[in-house]
Amino acid sequence: MIIVMQQNATAAHIDGVISEIRKAGLQEHVSRGAELTIIGAIGDENKLDLAHFEIMPGVERAHRVAKQYKIVARATHPQGSVIRVRGIPIGGEQIQVIGGPCSVETQAQMDESAAAVAAAGCRMMRGGAFKPRTSPYAFQGLGVEGLEFFQRSARQHNLPIVTELMDVRMLDTFIEHEVDVIQIGARNMQNFDLLKEVGRVNKPVILKRGLSATISEWLMSAEYIAAGGNHNIIFCERGIRTFETAYRNVLDITAIPVIKRETHLPVIVDPSHAGGKAWMVPALAQAAVAAGADGLLIEMHPNPCEAWCDADQALTPAELKQLMTTLGAIAQAVGRSI
Amino acid sequence: MIIVMQQNATAAHIDGVISEIRKAGLQEHVSRGAELTIIGAIGDENKLDLAHFEIMPGVERAHRVAKQYKIVARATHPQGSVIRVRGIPIGGEQIQVIGGPCSVETQAQMDESAAAVAAAGCRMMRGGAFKPRTSPYAFQGLGVEGLEFFQRSARQHNLPIVTELMDVRMLDTFIEHEVDVIQIGARNMQNFDLLKEVGRVNKPVILKRGLSATISEWLMSAEYIAAGGNHNIIFCERGIRTFETAYRNVLDITAIPVIKRETHLPVIVDPSHAGGKAWMVPALAQAAVAAGADGLLIEMHPNPCEAWCDADQALTPAELKQLMTTLGAIAQAVGRSI
Amino acid sequence: MIIVMQQNATAAHIDGVISEIRKAGLQEHVSRGAELTIIGAIGDENKLDLAHFEIMPGVERAHRVAKQYKIVARATHPQGSVIRVRGIPIGGEQIQVIGGPCSVETQAQMDESAAAVAAAGCRMMRGGAFKPRTSPYAFQGLGVEGLEFFQRSARQHNLPIVTELMDVRMLDTFIEHEVDVIQIGARNMQNFDLLKEVGRVNKPVILKRGLSATISEWLMSAEYIAAGGNHNIIFCERGIRTFETAYRNVLDITAIPVIKRETHLPVIVDPSHAGGKAWMVPALAQAAVAAGADGLLIEMHPNPCEAWCDADQALTPAELKQLMTTLGAIAQAVGRSI
Amino acid sequence: MIIVMQQNATAAHIDGVISEIRKAGLQEHVSRGAELTIIGAIGDENKLDLAHFEIMPGVERAHRVAKQYKIVARATHPQGSVIRVRGIPIGGEQIQVIGGPCSVETQAQMDESAAAVAAAGCRMMRGGAFKPRTSPYAFQGLGVEGLEFFQRSARQHNLPIVTELMDVRMLDTFIEHEVDVIQIGARNMQNFDLLKEVGRVNKPVILKRGLSATISEWLMSAEYIAAGGNHNIIFCERGIRTFETAYRNVLDITAIPVIKRETHLPVIVDPSHAGGKAWMVPALAQAAVAAGADGLLIEMHPNPCEAWCDADQALTPAELKQLMTTLGAIAQAVGRSI
Known part of the structure; x- marks a missing residue:
């Protein structure tokens, strides 16, 4: 930690800071400049609380220099992690496109969807049984029955399933129904009790970025899951909230190379929710x-005009299939495959 | 709902939209302009899905005109609601200042805090036993023991207590420990399962605004609680996330008159978390x-330098007392009291 | 324009609105719903002022339905415009990469830069002689001497030059020095006097998006230039300001397909300033x-460690050359060339 | 400046940084921690370029510790500056409310406005003769004729006038017409050529904050004016751009105490443009x-329904008068007068 002293800080102020640093078992390193004195605290920075230094007399401000995430940091696993979902790799040379409808509606809709997803060449499927909705009066998902419809359809094509967990009390149900990948939605990225619980199971987790979560907060939320023992984490960028109103969210493409540099974990992108x-x-x-994403979550509906939610963002099966071809060519241009 | 057709929309496109409107039991009203045709849907707008119209051929875009919140809307209770917490009114002529530390640390700290809060003239007390922390390695609160310390100290001064509920599984414990006001934190403003549960109990709820929640989303989250039967909701503005880095958050003072106009419910402000x-x-x-707030949540610590979290944002007992005097004079200037 | 009346609006309120609409030479169209009355104004919406309706008694709010930009709208030129810069097309099948240093420093640096830009396969060159700097104490650019260095080096390789105009009083100098493309920087996107002046000359203009300009404001700024008679406008997305602090700006990739849909003009991207x-x-x-960009503005410096500004965002000549190869493969994947 | 080295930085990397620091005439101070090495550069930080250090091999990142604004910094004038406008103090115990219409329309409108402004107890007047408008097709202001109308009306009540300068070429005209305070609008806060020019005249300048300008950028823009020799600068907070769409902008009230702490110059607020x-x-x-503002810019129109622009944000003369009474009581509560 670096503590920048105020221009008029006295020797007593400086001594106060030094004494706090030593109390925590760290060592100080004092740089006296013409205008400013700067004090470095050498040792385990996690033992220091930034806020405590910032209220000490004579202190202008304090900066952390070490990163607070450890397990998910690339330094712990420099070559990059590959997460396997029933044998399918996420984070390697092959890019995974996870297709499917916004929400599970009927068995027939899921059967058609699964067939279309497989036909397009996707190896995994998405679908929501529990839906986070802004309005209490909107369709909230089919719940457990939805999981059953989903699993039944997906198995016919041997597609692992990805679905969102909102309530910590439903985790056992997800495990019983053999959900392959648990999705934590944007609104729950800092639902810390939920993160702790999924940290205790041995299931891959897709961690969506909160609507206005910083890269650093997103990494710390992954660290919550990892700290519980579950290191099978896949980041998912899904658009951030800005001042722009011409589209739902702004897809933050820069997050892809940045997350890949900061962590060893894969990062995928949800272009459907981003643009809307x-x-x-x-x-x-x-x-x-x-830009280097390891996968995509793409909404597709056998008949978007009949979709029960987010009708305007779903591709048709034909559109998905065509997109897969273009994506294949781009993947090749950047040295990967699809 | 208003559907704006594209400039080149055909008669068949317009008929398609009309047919959808009628199918939902509403009536259409078509305005053909020189450049554009606009179709109004007359009737219960909740029966229509915006997204469905937006993907119909020939449609440029659709707008909702009715508001989606009903129970919390001012129209249902034009004169304004007063929420009572053990007889103390929130939302009336008297402004309530809720003081106390960020987190419960020890019995002694809480005893000192409660005495200082009462001495400053506050009639309610705040304190966190369960703390939402960005890092899994940071102090997470004392938990149930904290609730006990808090309740014991507050009762000596007959101060109702306000504390944050993060995990839906802890709700019964909060009721057993006779928490007077349940606080829903900013990060949980759209934790819909939690909102539904607190909607089922008969306890006042302080609903903090999410870091980047719009006014409309905030109102809808209150509607979730209200739809469960609990109408004792107090809005709390605590700063929003913007591009500015010179302070933690930007206190959105405009939200105060806007919330008061849109709902009949009280709105309070947390200046401590906002500025940081x-x-x-x-x-x-x-x-x-x-600006018209009905109350304040203010952090005070008997000894800020020793606080276990957010040390830099707590007032001392003396500072709180002095602030209460100035606030009293301002309250009077705007026709209220403190 | 659509005027939504308040729930309790009276017949007199409605008549007041109708009378205003007629006064402006438009016709009204009234839809009376169960809850709300909506009034459409049919005719030339530019004759109406939104704000005037919003303060009329009984009015809840008013919406514009027509777009305010006309000349730049795609409707006026559905097939898309190609802007030619000394014969080089921007906006067609071929993608243009404009390389060069952030600022002009010396004749030698510009000679080396021009050679490297041409060697990498770029057909145009960028470089700043007048620099917008946050601090008055920072290097402000070489000025006219910089234009001379730039032009001398670029001509050796027949590269048209792109450079930023900040001050309306320098426009004649830019024309005398035969600047090929005038760049309007992000900070000047709403410097309306500057836009009006470049609207009067017959030179292609690159209009950078303001740091927090909406798509709609950006289009209106282009309309300012177009309204003066100069339709040779190239949009340039360069990152927007958000809450994220891990990188300088957030490149708004969604703006590319949206601008292409709304206007007939080309859009290029500046990845160097965006990420930083x-x-x-x-x-x-x-x-x-x-994502469909028609070109790129990329910073390259013969020796980034010696650059006088933005040293950390410049590619080396070798990096630019390598990037051009990958870009060529991606261009092909999306049916274009480089 | 503080340079944080990467975890795997070598001795050669560290030597490289040290050598750069010495080359610029500063001294290094190296703190070797268990995890990280931190290098402080002691001396005149303005001689160092952050970006150059950030691209050196082995460097993780660099931080400035000194502030880049000098003349406007509070340290240079700890007791606070009072700017005088024809004898009226801004920045002292007395709070100044500057009232008047958004734009100058007619002599009669200005006569009525001036009378109402004076009658409400305001001591200065505002009005726009040159208007920055998003659309090229909107009313752009009366120009010089507007200045004449304004000056004629204001003089009858001995009210100094405040009006916006957009084009550097109009500065002489402003001086000839004896404009008392030059306003630099939000869109021109980083129009550096305009800032330089108003820095050369001896007139008070109101510097509005850009829509998404940080506190630091705002201070640096003031420094541009001050560096030219004109220290009569008044900051004006007018709302910032955020994700919220329920009101035009978010008035950033926190900026008031922060600007007062960072600079010795006064800060006023424009509540009319903020909320809209x-x-x-x-x-x-x-x-x-x-919150401590030194003044207010408030829009008032003798007949808002007839206003030529921003009709919905103007108070009536009666509303302004009533507001002045409440403001007087609040001023007193915080130890000031109006």
Whole structure:
């Protein structure tokens, strides 16, 4: 930690800071400049509380220099992790496209969806049985029955399933129904009790970025899961909230190379929720692959006009299939495959 | 709902939209302009899904015109609601300042805090037993033991207690320990399962605004609680996330008159978390009262330098007492009391 | 325009609105719903002022339905415009990469830069002679001498030059020195007097998006230039300001397909300023091409460690050359060339 | 400056950084921690370029510790500056409310406005003759004729006038017409050529904060003016751009105590542009005074329904007068007068 003293800080102020540093078992290193004195605290920075230094008399401000995430940091696993979902690798040379509808509606809809997902060449499937909805009066998902419809359809095509867990009390049900990948939604990225619980199971977790979560907060949320023992974490960028109103969210493409540099874990992208309109999905999906994403979550519905939610962001089966071809060509251009 | 057709929309496109409107039991109203055709859907707008219209051929975009919140809307209770916490009114002529430390640390700290809160003239007390922390390695709160310390100290001064509920599984414990006001934190504003559960109990709830929640989303989260039967909701503005890095968050003072206009429920302000520094608290607290807030949540610690968390944002007992005097004068200037 | 009346609006309120609409020479169209009355104004919406309706008694709010930009709208030129810079097309099948240093420093540096830009396969060159700097104490650019250095070096390789105009009083100098493309920087996107002046000359203009400009404001700024008679406008997305602090700005990739849909004009991307670090540039540049950008502005310096400004975002000549190869493969994957 | 080395930085990397620091005439101070090495550069930090260190091999990142603004910093004038406008103090115990219409329309409108402003107890007047408008097709202001109308009306009540300068070429005209205070609008906060020019004249300048300008950038823009020799600068907070769409901008009340702490210059607030609706103005104006603002810019129109622009944000003369009474009581509560 670095503590910058105020210009008018006295010797007593400086001694106060030094004494606090030593009390925590660290060592100080004092740089006296013409204008400012700067004090470095050498040792385990986690033993120091930034806020405590910031209220000490004579202190201008304090900075942390060490990163607070450890297990997920790339330094612990420099070559990059590959997460396997029933044998399918996420984070390696092959890019995974996870297709499927926003929400599970009926057995027939899921059967059609699963067939279309497989036909397009995707190796995994998404679908929501529990839906986070802004309004209490909106469709909240089919619940457990939805999980059953989903699993039944997906198994016919040997597709591992990805679905969102919102309530910590449903975790056992997810395990009983053999959900392959647990998705933590954007609104729950800092639901710390939920993170702790999924940290205790041995299931891959897709951790969506919160609508206005910083990269650093997102990494710390992954660290919550990892600290519980579950290191099978996949980051998912899904658009951030900004001042722009012409589209739902702004897909933060820069997050891809940054997350890949900071952690050893894979990062995928959800272009459907980001833009909010089906016609934007191809451009965003293509950009994500070109920028180095390890996978995509893409909404597809056998009949978007009949979809029970987010109808305007789902691709048709034909559109998904065509997009897969373009994505394959881009993957190749960046030395990967799809 | 209003559906704006594209400039080149055909008669068949317009008929398609009309047919969808009628199918839902509403009536259409078509305005054909020189450049654009606009179709109004007359009737219960909740029966229509915006997204479905937006993907119909020939449609440029659709707008909702009715508000989606009903129970919390001012129209249902034009004169404004007063929420009572053990007889203490929130939302009336009297402004309530809820003081106390960020987190419960020890019995002695809570005893001192409660005495200082009462001495400053506050009628309610705050304190955290379960703490949402960005890092899994940070102090997570004393838990149930903390609730006990808190309750014991507060009762000596007959101060109702306000504390944060993070995990839906702890709700029964909160009721057993006779927590007077349940606080839902910013990170849980859209934890819909938690909102549903607190909607089922008969306890006042302080609903903090999410870090980047819009006014409309905040109102809808209150509607979740209200839809469960619990109408004792107090909004709490605590600063929003913006591009500015000179302070933790930007206190959104405009939210005060806007929430008061949109709902019949009270709105309070947390100046401590907003700015993140104790020296900013007086200016922000004064602004909140001048703008019409019904109360304040203010952090105070008997000894800020020893606080276990957020040390830099707590006032001392003496600072709180002095601030109460200024707030009293401002309250009077705007026709209220403290 | 659509005017939504308040729930309790009276017949007199409605008549007041109708009378205002008629006064402006438009016609009203009234939809009376169970809950709300909506009034459409049919005719030339530019004759109406939204704000005037919003303060009329009984009015809840008003919406514009027509777009305010006309000349730049795609509707006026559905097939898309190609801007030619000394014969080089921007906006067609071929993607243009404009390389060069952040600022002009010396004749030697510009000679080396021009050679490297041409060797990498770029057909145009960038470089700043007048620099917008946050601090008055920072290097402000070489000025006119810089234009001379730039032009001398670029001509040896027949590279048209792109450089930023900040001060309206320098426009004649830019024309005398035969600047090929005038760049309007992000900070000047709403310097309306500057926009009006470049609207009067017959030179291609690159209009950078303001740091927090909406798509709609950006289009209106282009309309300012177009309204003066100069339709040779190239949009340039360069990252927007958000809450994220891990990188300088967030490259808004979604803006690419959206601008292409709303206007007939080309859109290019500046990945160097967006991310702010050289190591992020390849991922962002690749994403931009995959998302449909018509070109790129990329910073390259013969020796980044010696650069006089933004040293950390410039590629080396070798890095630029290598990036061009990858970009070529991605361009092909999306049906274009480089 | 502090340079944080990467965990795997070698001795050669560290030597490289040290050598750069010495080359610039500063001294290094090296702190070797268990995990990280930190190098402090002691001396005049302005001689170092952050970006150059950030690209050196082995460097993780660099931080500035000294502030880049000098003349406007509070340290240079700890007791606070009072700017005088024809004898009226801004920045002292007395709070100044500057009232008037958004734009100058006619001589009669200005006569009525001036009378109402004076009658409400305001000592200065505002009005726009040159208007920055998003659309090229909107009313752009009366120009020089507007200045004449304004000056004629204001003089009858001995009110100094405040008006916006957009184009550097109009500065002489402003001086000839004896404009008392030059306003630099939000969109021109980083129009550096304009800042340099107003830095050369001896007139008070109101510097509005850019829509998404950080506190630090705002201070640096003031430093541009001050560096030219003109120290008569008044900051004006007018709302920032965020994700919220329920109101035009978010008035950043926290900026008031922060600017007062960082600089010796006064800060005023424009509640009219911030909220964008007349009904929000009283709450925001009251909050600003309670938070310590030195003045307010308030829009008032003799007949808002007839206003040529921003009709919905202007108070009536009666509303302004009533607001002045409440503001007086709040001013007193915080130890000031109005």
